Amino acid sequence: MKARENPFAPGRMERVLPFDPELVGTTWQEIESRWESLGRRACVVxxxxxxxxxxxDGFERRLCGRVPVVRLFFNRSKRRLEPEDLEKLGDLGGKCLLVDGDRHLPLRDRIELWHGARKASGVVSARHRAGRLPVLLGLRSNPQLAESLLGRACPKEAAEFRELLPALLRRHRGNIRNVWLECYDRWAG
Structure with missing residues (x-):
């Protein structure tokens, strides 16, 4: 079997499962209205x-065409503000800044990031905890959400994996991305 034939291939799952606010009980209009009411400075936790x-990803697509967007991403492999990041921070006037994983940065870099972010016309940060930013949206995975996503992404395979989902979610501490990776391995195996 080829990886591209696997219905749980990570690239495929990203394409077929864009963020759907209805799955968390809201709409894009409500999210954008709340963001405006928070002064266009908030986080998703x-x-x-x-x-x-x-x-x-979805919020960026919503903003594109209306306002320029700058996106910065940090994780265990990228734990510093690089020169290109600093260049982007220096040119934020009239742009919206989307930050993913800023808590991976050392304190000095975080201070520099948020100092530069003051020039942005709006900010949304993805984090595990809110910190000083107000919460725009709180996300939690659960078996019902995982089952709904499974049915959307892999309707043919849904019956085969449906009963496994609660155990997989527990094993992966609610990390749906890792659940899909285990499903990928099981389906290929």
């Missing part, structure tokens, strides 16, 4: 694999 990056 949730545990690993709860959908924060997927939310930022």
């Amino acid at each position: 949730g545990h690993h694999g709860a959908g924060k990056t997927t939310f930022l």
Whole structure:
């Protein structure tokens, strides 16, 4: 079997499962209205694999065409502000800043990031905890959400994996991305 034939292939799952606010009981209009009411400065919070990056992907698509967007991403492999990041921070006037994983940065870099972010016309940060930013949206995965996503992404395979989902979610501490990776391995195996 070829990896591209696997219905749980990570690239495929990202394409077929864009963020859907209805799955968390809201709409894009309500999210954008709340963001405006928060002064266009807020964060989306949730545990690993709860959908924060997927939310930022969708929010970026919503903003594109209306306002220029600058996106910065940090993780265990990228823990510093690089020169290109600093260049982007220096040119934020009239742009919206989307930040993913700023808590991976050392304190000095975080201070520099948020000092530069003051020039942005709006900010959304994806984090595990809110910190000083108000919460725009809190995300949590659960078996019902995982089952709904499974049915959307892989309707043919849904019956085969439906009963496994609660155990997989527990094993991966709610990280849906890791659940899909295990499904990928099981389907290929």
